Amino acid sequence: MSPSAFSRRPPERTMHSDNDWRLKLTPEQYRILREKGTERAFTGALLDEKSNGVYRCAACGAALFTSVEKYDSGSGWPSFWDVVDQGGVELHDDNTLGMHRVEVTCSTCGSHLGHLFPDGPAEKTGLRYCINSASLALDRDTAPDDVRAAGEPT
Numbered sequence: 001m002s003p004s005a006f007s008r009r010p011p012e013r014t015m016h017s018d019n020d021w022r023l024k025l026t027p028e029q030y031r032i033l034r035e036k037g038t039e040r041a042f043t044g045a046l047l048d049e050k051s052n053g054v055y056r057c058a059a060c061g062a063a064l065f066t067s068v069e070k071y072d073s074g075s076g077w078p079s080f081w082d083v084v085d086q087g088g089v090e091l092h093d094d095n096t097l098g099m100h101r102v103e104v105t106c107s108t109c110g111s112h113l114g115h116l117f118p119d120g121p122a123e124k125t126g127l128r129y130c131i132n133s134a135s136l137a138l139d140r141d142t143a144p145d146d147v148r149a150a151g152e153p154t
């Protein structure tokens with residue numbers, strides 16, 4: 001496999017100031033990743049994406065999900081029934097909007113990715129990682145098995 005443009009082990013957290021993020025990200029990405037926004041359902045660029053590859057954090061490049069675990073949930077957002085590595089994401093209680101949800105963030109850079117719901121495919125994990133397209137960058141040059149076999153240190 002060809003080396004990826006991203007390093008497998010990204011630099012440590014808090015590598016960017018808020019102003020750096022504004023320069024690095026598009027306004028839509030900034031709103032979602034850094035201000036916990038949500039893209040409108042059925043509008044994301046990666047919703048119907050079927051290519052093989054690794055889904056990385058759009059902010060820092062950490063490998064988060066792969067095409068193997070991506071599935072069509074009908075929710076309107078890219079959905080995955082598992083992560084590359086449990087250490088790659090952090091889960092937080094989110095009680096905004098008058099309900100309890102579980103927020104998913106990138107454990108490397110702290111950016112908001114989406115939410116985790118317990119209504120994923122029962123024959124798999126039963127989990128649904130509901131992730132904004134704007135929070136992800138598809139890396140088609142890295143095979144899902146590459147990140148999985150290597151295993152990200154936790």
Ligand SMILES: [Zn+2]
Pocket residue numbers: 057058059060061062106107108109110111
């Ligand atoms: Zn990140």
